[in-house]
Amino acid sequence: MAEALNKAGSYFIGLVRVIVMRILIAEDDLDSQTLLKVILQKEGHEIVTADNGLAAWEKFQQEDIHLLITDWVMPEMSGLDLCKKIRAQKTSEAVYIIMVTAKEEKQDLITAIDAGANDYITKPYDKGELIARVRSGERMVSLEQELINKNKEIYSEKEKSEQLLLSIFPRFIVERLKQGEVVADSCPDVTVLFADINNFANIFSRKEPVELVEILGQLFSVFDRLVSAHGLEKIKTIGDTYMAVGGIRKIRRL
Amino acid sequence: MDSNEKEKIVVSVDPDFEEIIPGFLEHRREDIKKILEALDGNDFEGIRIIGHTMKGVGGGYGFDAISDIGRFIEAAAKENRPEDIRQHTEELASYIDRVEVVYE
Known part of the structure; x- marks a missing residue:
């Protein structure tokens, strides 16, 4: 036994x-x-x-x-x-x-x-x-x-779903969503950065998917450090696109 | 009457307990000695504890009579009744002497 x-x-x-x-x-x-x-x-x-x-x-x-x-x-x-x-x-x-x-x-x-x-x-x-x-x-x-x-x-499932939300939204937005709040803020004075890699499809078309994800991960890590250093908020990444916003920090404490 | 001529008391015990019964009965013989020594020293609290333990364990092994005797000894010790303690201890000695265990 x-x-x-x-x-x-x-x-x-x-x-x-x-x-x-x-x-x-x-x-x-x-x-x-x-x-x-x-x-x-x-x-x-x-x-x-x-x-x-x-x-x-x-x-x-x-x-x-x-x-x-x-x-x-x-x-x-x-x-x-x-x-x-x-x-x-x-x-x-x-x-x-x-x-x-x-x-x-x-x-x-x-x-x-x-x-x-x-x-x-x-x-x-x-x-x-x-x-x-x-x-x-x-x-x-x-x-x-x-x-x-x-x-x-x-x-464990709750942790996973929170991690998923954090990969999409800033933490302070996730916290508000967890409270059941519908987040729809008006931000009259913001700057939006929307950056992608020029000619991405042609440059990376011959790369293996794993290698491509690794390169994008390294690139976005550099963006993350810049965003953090300059007091911006990372909004999300979509493929080769990185989106960040400046001027919304004051909304955090609303 | 010689103890060998005394009537045996046959007790049926769970076969699962076969290995532990001899030790259990030996401990009751030790209890008899301890009670008699405690009686000489008027240690009624010590006797009460022995009676209490005997009451608790006897029936579990299949010897309800030992639990009953333990209960009487505990009660007699609580009320400082040395003659009753001596009488129940003799009953226990007689029981141990006559008991014949059948495992079934």
């Missing part, structure tokens, strides 16, 4: 994507820790263990953890404080927390959920109940991870 894992910690059975979760068990009692480890390893999960809350916090920061199962009462740092620290950390990855404890009062459950736990299991627990709750966590982690990935894709 390990060979089939991809970077997202998943593998495929046919067309079905199965996520392999890395589960951190924070438990100071060796028997409880061993029991959890045996049950969850049989379910195909990767297990990381810690004997106290502080060690769990350190491992949480070092490893890519999808689900945490923590005892409440532990030396060094309690399960409650561990939950609070994890939730206070601005992490981009989804983490599901299950509190496993021998505390039985209803108020304990409320306290655990308030501290950031997603679920709560009372010891002694049934193996089937534990597995079902972990599966429930697995579904949540999977959905949240998908949402995070979609958001990353959306952000």
